[in-house]
Amino acid sequence: MFSMPLLAIASDGARLEAWMMSSAEWEALKASYRTRGLTADCCGSAVVPVTSQTGWQFFCHKGADCPVRExxxxxxxxxxxxxxxxxxxxxxxxxxxxxxxxxxxxxxxxxxxxxxxxxxxxxxxxxxxxxxxxxxxxxxxxxxxxxxxxxxxxxxxxxxxxxxxxxxxxxxxxxxxxxxxxxxxxxxxxxxxxxxxxxxxxxxxxxxPAMPASAPAVVSITSECWRCRRDIDLFTALINVPEHTIFAPRGVLSARDLTKIPQLMALYRSAIPKLLKAVPSLTTVRTPPPGKEAGGARAHCPWCDAPISLVKLPDDVFDSHRWGRCWTLSGDPWIPGPTAAR
CATH class of the missing domain: 3.40.1350 (Trna Endonuclease; Chain: A, domain 1)
Structure with a gap:
């Protein structure tokens, strides 16, 4: 068994990851690697880009006895x-x-x-x-x-x-x-x-058993639409949801990730009419259009329907001290207590 790393470091400090390079990029690297000074991050020895007979891309050590065995x-x-x-x-x-x-x-x-x-x-x-x-x-x-x-x-x-x-x-x-x-x-x-x-x-x-959750609630922060300049309640998170190891580790699900848990997205969509009736200024969250999935779900202005990215929100908007206003999915105002988010 020998090491087959997916990562190499070029002499200019560039990190090259075999798994993410297209076939064309990989072939270009195979033609130019001698001038790139590629080394393995695991041991610092020289490596070369290699393609297996079935098309898998990886780096191979040039005769070095690397202590890593994969x-x-x-x-x-x-x-x-x-x-x-x-x-x-x-x-x-x-x-x-x-x-x-x-x-x-x-x-x-x-x-x-x-x-x-x-x-x-x-x-x-x-x-x-x-x-x-x-x-x-x-x-x-x-x-x-x-x-x-x-x-x-x-x-x-x-x-x-x-x-x-x-x-x-x-x-x-x-x-x-x-x-x-x-x-x-x-x-x-x-x-x-x-x-x-x-x-x-x-x-x-x-x-x-799954950890119990309180009634899910929508959290917003006060903001302004970039297009129509009207005041909005920007939907930032769904709280008190069943704990999810990846996306909701404390029972707090970012609105950006709402579409990644289909059950909660369906629950939220069914509640939109009640939420908008109770809070007309609340933005709605929708599935991103094709080709824009990397940015996650988007909020939309309730007045002019302008799309609003949720990617660059500061991390602390998901902490309870930053929550502006909260509503249950029935449209009722809700005040978070000290144990609202697990």
């Missing part, structure tokens, strides 16, 4: 997870160094208000070792999901330890599957790309 299976799993997360409009980095290099995440997925690591663990290690690494991720504010290539007796995926069984394909160049339970209670195998999408959009059932 199989083609590991490389493919990281590539598939990274591409599926990027397709949701999230920022993705492979082999990401965290906490001054104390941790290296196989795939790090970033959102403006959170970060999630996905670890591919193929060699068998004690469960306590995984739990220890999970705690270290938590101490630096990063949630983590695990894909393990072996059975862990008696363990089922939990909110505090999302650990899933990765099923090895029959050939080393095929995409692995994951054993999951979807939102409808169906258990079975799904492709790794589909699993990643399910995990990041709230369609995974975890072991144990």
């Amino acid at each position: 199989s083609p299976y590991h490389m493919i799993a990281k590539t598939v997870v990274a591409r599926a997360a990027a397709a949701l409009g999230l920022d993705v980095t492979t082999e990401a160094r965290l906490n001054d290099g104390a941790a290296i995440a196989d795939v790090l997925i970033r959102h403006p208000s959170w970060a999630v690591a996905v670890e591919v663990q193929l060699s068998r290690i004690p469960l306590i070792a995984i739990e220890d690494r999970q705690e270290r991720y938590q101490t630096i504010g990063v949630r983590c999901a695990w894909l393990v290539g072996y059975d862990v007796p008696g363990h089922h995926p939990r909110q505090d330890l999302p650990l899933f069984r990765l099923v090895r394909p029959k050939t080393t160049d095929a995409v692995p599957h994951v054993i999951v339970t979807d939102a409808d209670g169906h258990s079975g195998r799904t492709g790794l790309a589909g699993f990643t999408t399910m995990l990041l959009t709230g369609r995974i059932n975890f072991q144990g």
Whole structure:
């Protein structure tokens, strides 16, 4: 087994990630890599861009004995997870160094208000070792999901330890599957790309009962429409929702991410008439148009229907001390208490 990194550092400091480069970009790199001074981030030795017989892109060490050992299976799993997360409009980095290099995440997925690591663990290690690494991720504010290539007796995926069984394909160049339970209670195998999408959009059932939630409520901040200059209540978050490991870890769901949890989006859409009757100045949230999915859902002015991006809202608008006004989905005013958001 040898290292097959997806990340290389050029002599000018550029980070080159094999998984995200198009075929044309990859071929151009293969033609010019000798002048780029490519080195592996894992050990600093020289690497070259390589394409496997089945089309997978990765970097190969030039004869160096790298201490990192990863199989083609590991490389493919990281590539598939990274591409599926990027397709949701999230920022993705492979082999990401965290906490001054104390941790290296196989795939790090970033959102403006959170970060999630996905670890591919193929060699068998004690469960306590995984739990220890999970705690270290938590101490630096990063949630983590695990894909393990072996059975862990008696363990089922939990909110505090999302650990899933990765099923090895029959050939080393095929995409692995994951054993999951979807939102409808169906258990079975799904492709790794589909699993990643399910995990990041709230369609995974975890072991144990879900945490109870109070009546969901809409949160707004006072703002002004950029087009008509009228005062608006900008819908920023849906609170008191069932806790979701990725998008609503404290029961607070950003309005930008509302469309990524279909059940809550449907609940909100059914409540729009009551909300607008109670609060005519409240913006509405809609699914982004094709090609604009990376920016997440948009708010729309209730007066002139101008689209309003929710990407650049400051992080603290999701903290209770910044909440301007709140309404339940029935249109009733609601005052958050000290335990309103878990």
